[in-house]
Amino acid sequence: MNRAVNDDALDVLFRKARTHRKWRAEPVTKQVLMAVYDLMRWGPTTNNTTPARIVFIVSPEAKERLKPHLNKGNVEQTMKAPATAIIAYDLAFFEVMGKLSPNPDARETWSKKTDAELAEAAFRNSSLQGGYFMIAARAVGLDCGPMSGFNNEGVDREFFAGTKIKSNFLCNLGYGDDEGMRPRAGRLAFDEACRIL
Ligand SMILES: Cc1cc2nc3c(=O)[nH]c(=O)nc-3n(C[C@H](O)[C@H](O)[C@H](O)COP(=O)(O)O)c2cc1C
Secondary structure: OOOOOOHHHHHHHHHOOOEOOOEOOOOOOHHHHHHHHHHHOOOOOHHHOOOEEEEEEOOHHHHHHHHHHEOHHHHHHHHOOOEEEEEEEEOOHHHHHHHHOOOOOHHHHHHOOOHHHHHHHHHHHHHHHHHHHHHHHHHOOOEEEEEOOEOHHHHHHHHHOOOOEEEEEEEEEEOEOOOOOOOOOOOOOHHHHOOOO
16 A cells, blocks of 8 residues: 555554653753644644644643642653643634634634534544644654643633633653553454444
């Protein structure tokens, strides 16, 4: 089969990429974080709404603000990670539709949606963008440690007070230390997860 990217790239992005919980003492630069965003932002979303908003927690002070909201089992891996991304979504994403859509009516159309419709679109598309984020991070040589084990309301109060931005999930970033890595868990086979009709 002809592939659009070579086998080594597929290993980096998927087959050999693992969820990391231990980190080498190598910082993640602002340039690398910007490179991740510069790739992930091209991934598709409904009507190009791109509702994801990201806060990169890097400084020890910002890490301390995040700490009380983490589940116990996620504290050490997060405090030791060179960076932690809060993958969030803006419920008022339609405010910038003028920039994102060639259709002049897009902003108004979205602004008339119900809160439930806006929440569904924002959550669906920011989750997709979170997936693009992790693949982009791997593409620029980072390892990822995604986490949903935290108090969303607490994080929202601490980092997004006075806005319509809500946290979706967290993702530790850095250069993983393979020591003590759990064996990889299995995945469903094609016939278990897919049907061709
Ligand atoms: C949205 C999401 C939430 C997760 N939450 C946690 C978490 O709170 N703590 C944790 O240690 N791992 C968490 N994980 C990591 C998963 O358990 C891990 O990605 C999965 O078992 C596959 O592991 P692998 O990538 O090494 O194959 C989460 C992963 C995702 C994508």
